[in-house]
Every structure is written in C-alpha cells, then in structure tokens.
Amino acid sequence: MTKSSKTVKSIANADSVGQPLAPWTYANQEVFNLEYETLFLSRWQLVGHVNDVPGIGDFMTLDIGRDSVVVLRGKDHELRAFLNVCRHRASRIFEESGTCQGVVRCPYHGWTYQLDGSLMAIPQQENFPGIDKSGLGLHAIQIEVFHGLVFVRVKGTGLSVADHFAHTGHYFKEYDVENYEKIAEPTVQVWDANWKIAWDNYQENYHIPIGHPGLHRLVKENDEWDELDSGVNFGVFVIREKPSRIEEERRYQEMFHHADRRIPDHLKGKWVQFGLTPNLGVDLYPEMLDIFQLMPVGPDRTVVRSAFYGHKNPTPEEAELRRLNMSINDAVNEEDEILCARVQKGIQTHGYRPGPLSLQEGSMFNSHEMMRDLIPVMSLKDAPPANTIRQKNEELLAEQHCD
Numbered sequence: 001m002t003k004s005s006k007t008v009k010s011i012a013n014a015d016s017v018g019q020p021l022a023p024w025t026y027a028n029q030e031v032f033n034l035e036y037e038t039l040f041l042s043r044w045q046l047v048g049h050v051n052d053v054p055g056i057g058d059f060m061t062l063d064i065g066r067d068s069v070v071v072l073r074g075k076d077h078e079l080r081a082f083l084n085v086c087r088h089r090a091s092r093i094f095e096e097s098g099t100c101q102g103v104v105r106c107p108y109h110g111w112t113y114q115l116d117g118s119l120m121a122i123p124q125q126e127n128f129p130g131i132d133k134s135g136l137g138l139h140a141i142q143i144e145v146f147h148g149l150v151f152v153r154v155k156g157t158g159l160s161v162a163d164h165f166a167h168t169g170h171y172f173k174e175y176d177v178e179n180y181e182k183i184a185e186p187t188v189q190v191w192d193a194n195w196k197i198a199w200d201n202y203q204e205n206y207h208i209p210i211g212h213p214g215l216h217r218l219v220k221e222n223d224e225w226d227e228l229d230s231g232v233n234f235g236v237f238v239i240r241e242k243p244s245r246i247e248e249e250r251r252y253q254e255m256f257h258h259a260d261r262r263i264p265d266h267l268k269g270k271w272v273q274f275g276l277t278p279n280l281g282v283d284l285y286p287e288m289l290d291i292f293q294l295m296p297v298g299p300d301r302t303v304v305r306s307a308f309y310g311h312k313n314p315t316p317e318e319a320e321l322r323r324l325n326m327s328i329n330d331a332v333n334e335e336d337e338i339l340c341a342r343v344q345k346g347i348q349t350h351g352y353r354p355g356p357l358s359l360q361e362g363s364m365f366n367s368h369e370m371m372r373d374l375i376p377v378m379s380l381k382d383a384p385p386a387n388t389i390r391q392k393n394e395e396l397l398a399e400q401h402c403d
Ligand code: FES
Pocket: 086, 087, 088, 089, 090, 091, 106, 107, 108, 109, 110, 111
C-alpha cells in the first residue's frame, strides 16, 4: 500500500475506527527487534536544535536504542551527522554534548578525525602497513534541518521531514521555532511500558478527563484536529476561560495572554500538539516548545526524553508562564507514566482481546495501520512460534509486494 503524504483524512467523519494492534505485539522481543530496525533506525529522529550547536566543533548526541548518533558542526559551519562509533575498534567517541577543539579524537587509541568526519591521523601509523585513510572516516548518516530542529536518519529512504509536515509546517514558521534556543536541560525517564503503549497514549485525548484532571481543567481537547497519512497527527487545544480552582492552573490561565504577542491571531489562546510516528511529540505553546520523545529499551521498557525550547530573552511574564507550564506538564507526564505501566501489566493478561477504539483514538489507529503496513507480521492476531517471526514477516512482505 502506498500512502500519499498529501492525503488529509478526518477520522471524525468515519463511522468507526478499526482494530488496534494485537496484545502480543506489545511484549515480544522479536517484534521489538523488527520495530527497532524499521521504525526507529529507518525513520527520522530528532537530535536537537541548531542553536544547541552554534559554534565550530560543537556536537550533540542522541542514543537510539543500542545505537548512538552525533551531530557535529564543521569548520565550514555545516552540520553533519555520523554514527557515534570509531572506525578502528568501535569505541563510542562522543558523550552527551560539548565542543571538539579542532579535531575529534577517539579516547581509546587516539584515531583522529577532522570535523567533517574524515580520518586525519592514526597514532603509530607505521604499524598499519598500506592503510588507506581515505575510506575510514566516521560513518555519515542522513541529516535534515526543519525550522531549526535537527533530525537524522540512520538508514533507509522515504519522505523528508518537510514532506511529513507538508500540511502543518507553517505552524513551525508561525511560532518562529527556527530562532528558538534551549530553555531548560532535557530530562530522561525510564517507563515500565512498551514504547507503543506510551505512543498510543500520547496520541489519544480520550484519557484526558479521567487520567489528567488538572490538564482537563485547563484545556479543551480536540477543538480542531486532523489526521495526516504522512505519519503526522496534530490537535489544537484551547485554554478554558473558566478559572481553575487550583492556584497554579489559574495563574497560568491569567498569565496566558502575555505570550500572545509572539504569535498570529488565529493561534492565540491555544496549544498545538504534533505527533510524528513512531516516537516524537512536539507541543507548541505561545511561551515555549516541548519535545516528548520515546526510545525503545526493551519490550517493556522505554526511555522518555523531554526537551524544552523557546524564544531568547523572554519577558518576566513569559518566564513565569514557562515555569508554570513545565510544572503542570510534569504532573501530566507522571500521570501518563503510571497509566502506561498499568496498560503494560494488563496487556499481557492471558486471553485478553482488545476492545473497540473510540473516534477519539483515530490517530492511534492510524499509527497501528502504518506499523502493520511496514511490519506485516504485526497484523497477526496471535504470535507466530518463537524464532519464526522475522521469517514470517519477510514472507508477508514478499506477498505484499506481489499484490
Ligand atoms: S577504537 Fe578508536 S582508536 Fe581504537
């Protein structure tokens, strides 16, 4: 099945939503391995913002499961992306973020690379007779900058980031994301849930009234929304006018208009939320942007990474709004962690069969359809026998290509 990035469909007009993924897919190491290759290494992953690495030699890393990548600014000011591994004997080279002084030196035996990734010098080179350094640079991977956000793709081909956001890229321009800078250090948590449970949860707002009473007091969910077949879904939330009984929330409501001058009229009083399947949430608020990013660790463990960006030089009111926002959304995150862990426990229950999805769970269903399309073994109701899942998937893929 070929999906067009240009198709916009409204689940709200559909009579019903289809079946979610089968429970076995949420607790299976072999499926997890296939997902990792197909959905994580082969799709765009956000590393950070161009303003995280403004100077020559500045770098930032991202751990993607068992892999690690680095984005490095060269002497020509270009950003390049590489696998974070030395060509000699596979040592990790870069840790977290920082600045290389002129060159990149591996901490193990000291192979030295230029900032463009090419191999420059090898200690005791006489012990490598006939070595050709020209083919031994760092492994380059794909990189794309989208409104200042830096994405990499380890392997594969397909839509660009701009293609994914073809219908919604204008929001990033309207919020001026390109000129944002980091406003707080990223946070990392480990949730006891399969990454898909966390992603399902991020994409549906049906759970907000019960799961997030504070958020429910503050915003009306799904004021406007669409589903995009390019793997992006988005929703617009409206800040409620009725004052919350909780002081922090009420203060946020009172202060909210102070950030309005940054954005066009049609976005005032709103939050805009994007989800890029499989694992990236971007929330645009007038006062800041936050990132919600999932990284798979194991079938029942997921790293949840948050990052925060905003305009330089916030007013005191905007700074207060940011503090309030982070505090309110911290609580939402904690609630989600508990909700997701409960689902992980429940989904492994013997004999459990999933119930129907609501129209409000359409984005989640769309992402399940995408996964079934890319990894067809996930469309089976029951798990194939152990150690046959990759082979079964290849057979189903071959059938798909014959259709
Ligand atoms: S592993 Fe990097 S120099 Fe040996």
